[in-house]
Amino acid sequence: SLAAIGSGLANGWASPYLAQLTSTEANMPLRLTDSEASWVASLLNLGRVVGALLSALCQEYIGRKKVLLLGGVPLIASWIFSICATTVMWLYISRFCSGIGSGMMWAALSLYLSEIADPKIRGSLISMNVNASSVGMFLGNAMGPYLSMEMFGYVSLVPSILFMILFSLIPESPYHYLLHGDIDKAEASLKWFRREADVKAEMRDLQEFVDGAETNIFLKLKEFLMPSNLKKPLVIIGIYVFSYLSGYSALYSYAEIILTKGRITITPSLVVTILGFCTIVAGSTAILLVDKLGRKCLLIMSSVGTSISLALLGLHFHLLSLEYDANTLTWLPIIALLTFNLSMSSGLLPIPSTLLGEMFTANMKNMASLCVSSSNALLSFASAKSYQPFLDLVGETFVYWTYSICVLFSVPYVYFLIPETTGKSLIEIQRSIKK
Incomplete structure (x- = not known):
């Protein structure tokens, strides 16, 4: 959870x-143009592609634990660069x-969590760590208005460092x-x-699950590229495509700017902090x-709620364009973003991570992690980087309505294509998928 909080702070x-x-108006050591701000917002996601590639290659040989520990090194370095930042290049490197x-x-x-957790709590444990990232984002949103960048x-x-x-x-x-054939250490770890x-x-x-698994990464890649795998x-x-079509990468990064443009009468930074707390809830x-209602049910509920919230946000900016009084509309963008955060955090954000830990054989886990994580990062980068140009092209109203329509298509996708994995052991999941 400390690692997830550290990652969340970077997002927050x-x-x-x-x-x-x-x-x-703000007293800051440097100023950014809209283009520079767009790169600062999105470079974190581009770095995630490199991180996912390094993680998949290293996990194969040194294990999940050591990779998680190594991941702490660039996170620590990023904050050191942020502390030293006097030009935009330092911020680019930091992000x-x-x-x-x-x-x-x-x-x-x-x-790692899917492999150590009891099947009864596996979904909850993974969701808890995704939620820990939300705690980090909340802390970032809460501290940001009151602390210098340094x-x-x-x-x-x-x-x-504590992690x-x-x-x-x-x-x-x-x-x-x-x-790697070390049965004694495996048994000691499980105990x-x-x-x-x-x-x-x-x-x-566990032995049945890993039997026949290869450790040669090229043989794994060949097997992974088979259509059935x-x-x-x-x-x-x-699922991640629909998540990023909701624009959540951009909306989280630009939340305070969106509320400022929405001309709300409440301090935007305060609203963003409240939104962060609601995300934790x-x-x-x-x-x-997640282990009671099931993965599919939460994903569908999350998609519908997200779509409605984006439609409301687009409606707010449409009413502003018709010269409605902004003071009487203050509640609308706040409720829209609140519903958006609640909906995303209850399904579309945590559950894909849960499925990633559950749906693959021992032989395919690392390749699947590389494929999904790098694709996820590229999608996140594209979502964050395209937001400002898309906004400049068509305006807020059509941006949010487009997001709303796109994410609604995830409902039939989830219903027909996503397997239910709740309460099953990893070996039981593989048996059910083969059927």
């Missing part, structure tokens, strides 16, 4: 500081390093040990996580419900 940095760095660290971490974290960097170093110290005390995944003396039955299931990552990437609700 964008909304308050982009608003300040592009303002002529890119944040992306590398986040990409390494998220590509390994879902797999002080924000010093504060944000703390969770990353590297404390996580080094936790065992590697038993799957990794079994994959540590289960707090039970007898884990022989589960060890047999390629279908599953493409299905998960499809929604994520906590998802933790409780």
Whole structure:
């Protein structure tokens, strides 16, 4: 969770500081043009592509745990660069390093948690760590208006450093040990996580799950590219496509600027902080419900709520263009963004990470992680980078209505293509998918 909070702080940095760095009134060490701000907002996601690639290559040989620890290094470096930033280039480097660290971490974290968790709580555990990222975003939104960029960097170093110290005390995944033939260490690891003396039955299931798995990355790639195996990552990437078609990367980064343009009568930074807190509440609700209602149900509810919220946000800017009184409309963008945050955080954000940790055989996990995580990062980069040009081209109203229509198409997609994995062990999931 400390790693996720550190990653969330990097995401939460964008909304308050982009608003300040592009303002002529704020007392900041440098000023950004709209184009520079667009790059600062999106370079984190480009770094995630590099991080996902490094993570997949390293996991194969050194394991999930060491990759997660290595991911802390670029995150720490990013805050050091942010503290030292006197030109926009320092910010570019800082955001890119944040992306590398986040990409390494998220590509390994879902797999690590899926391998150590009991099937009854696996979805909740992964959702909890996604929600921890929301906690980091909330803290970033809350601290941003009151701390200098330099002080924000010093504060944000703390969770990353603590994570590297404390996580080094936790065992590697038993799957990794079994994959490399170290049965004694695998059993010791499983006992540590289960707090039970007898884990022989589960060890047999794990052994069955990893039997026949290759460690040669080129043989894995060849097997991964077979049509029957390629279908599953493409299905998960499809969910991410709809997530980013909602524009959430851009909306989170530009939240304060959106509210300022919406001419609300409440301080925008305060509203953004409240929105961040509501995201945590929604994520906590998802933790409780994901293993009860199931993955598909939450995804469909999340998609419908997200679509409605974007339609309302577009309606607000349409009414402003018709010269309605902005004071009487203050509630509309706030309710729209509140519904957007609640809807995204209860399904479309946490559940794809859960499915990534569940749907693949031991042989395909790393390749799937690389494929999905790098695609996810590229989609996020494209979403954040295209937002400003799209906005300049058609205006706020049609941007948000376009997002609303796009995300609504995810409902039939989820209903017909996403398998239900709730409550099943990893070996049971593979059996059901083969059927």
